[in-house]
Amino acid sequence: MDKPKILIVDDRSENRLSLELLLNEIDCEVVTATSGNEALLQLSKHHVAMVLLDVQMPGMDGFEVATLMRQNSKTRNIPIIFVTAINKEQKHIFHGYEAGAVDYICKPFDPTIILAKVSIFLELYRYRCDLEETQIELRDQKRILEKLCITDDLTGLYNRRHLNNILKQEFERCLRYESPLACLMLDVDRFKDINDTYGHSFGDTVLREFSRRIRFTLRASDIAFRFGGEEVLVLLPQTDIEGAKQTAEKIRLRCAAKPVGDANQAVTVTVSIGLASNPQHQAVLHNDLITFADNALSRAKEKGRNRVEEYTRL
Ligand SMILES: [Mg+2]
Incomplete structure (x- = not known):
């Protein structure tokens, strides 16, 4: 399997950099975006395992990006971790997104917590990829079996x-x-x-x-x-x-x-x-x-x- 890609979205370069450095400890490839629009562009170009999404950005904020992601069948199931400076007491904001695989971390972030959360999501991602692979294999096997069922061994004609x-x-x-x-x-x-x-x-x-x-x-x-x-x-x-x-x-x-x-x-x-x-x-x-x-x-x-x-x- 290719290395899973993680998209980091943040309007501030120092935040992107520190997250990027942190993710170096994990076996993954990092893609970055500096705005909501760029995030959506990157999502259209890359097959992404998860997104670390800054909430407060000029223009399109993190919630809007998440809403647009959920409306698109290609990005609907990508897990999102919101990265926010908003006080923890306001975590009810996130309730609307909890149906999907969503989590949040508060700035200034704790590296251990980020790594733990990202690792869990990546594990889920790998599990899903394996499952998809198995499904494809099963479908292929089913097709072969169906073909065998109606084929004559010796001549290759139908039976x-x-x-x-x-x-x-x-x-x-x-x-x-x-x-x-x-x-x-x-x-x-x-x-x-x-x-x-x-x-x-x-x-x-x-x-x-x-x-x-x-x-x-x-x-x-x-x-x-x-x-x-x-x-x-x-x-x-x-x-x-x-x-x-x-x-x-x-x-x-x-x-x-x-x-x-x-x-x-x-x-x-x-x-x-x-x-x-x-x-x-x-x-x-x-x-x-x-x-x-x-x-x-x-x-x-x-x-x-x-x-x-x-x-x-x-
Ligand atoms: Mg910001």
Whole structure:
């Protein structure tokens, strides 16, 4: 953590200097201001842990500075120690500020008291910084966990659990706004043979590369899910049947174009794709789209694989 900054505000240079000298004993950085206006300027420039604020200053006095600080969300929570020559009996003046972290010291000040008060406030400041840091870490961890929950380990695509939520959501949107929604079901051809011939580890390599090529072809708004073993489902929001055919064909070509390999072997892997789309195919329930696309995929397999087939009603 950087050294905490303390702002000293006093119109008299000898007061600023003596406070500054005193604060040298503490592990902190001192910033100074000679007036209320300058104090506000310094507060806008520096992230300050606390303010030692002279009450009696020409122009804007310490109370006015404090009031303005409380009205600004950036400075609202900065602790203030008022430094005043006003008689202790008048300490009721400070009651209005006691809701915030506020204290006061009287001039001529006692170094021990100042150091004790400042140290307490700095401790609170460090505690708050730690807390903020922890909160940020927790938020990051939560984000990572949420991502892990909906991601398939092997392929990095979304998993099936996430599909259930997204498909419902996209399907409702497509009905409500009468916008098209297409669904592709993709399956690696003869994947069992690949596994049997080259081993499961190579099979995994194929699935990863297959997923990478799919992702590489899609637009940012398209969403790919690992549906089953070697099956991937792609949702194409705002995409009509012609657009979906083009995307499917691009994926098919990209898969067949280059062999998939590791250090030991390279194999040409093809993909069969079934496609269904609303409003074209009049899916009534969101799962109908999956059934239709799956149906079309079966036909692509029957017709010889490495091809795209559109759903047709029997
Ligand atoms: Mg003064």
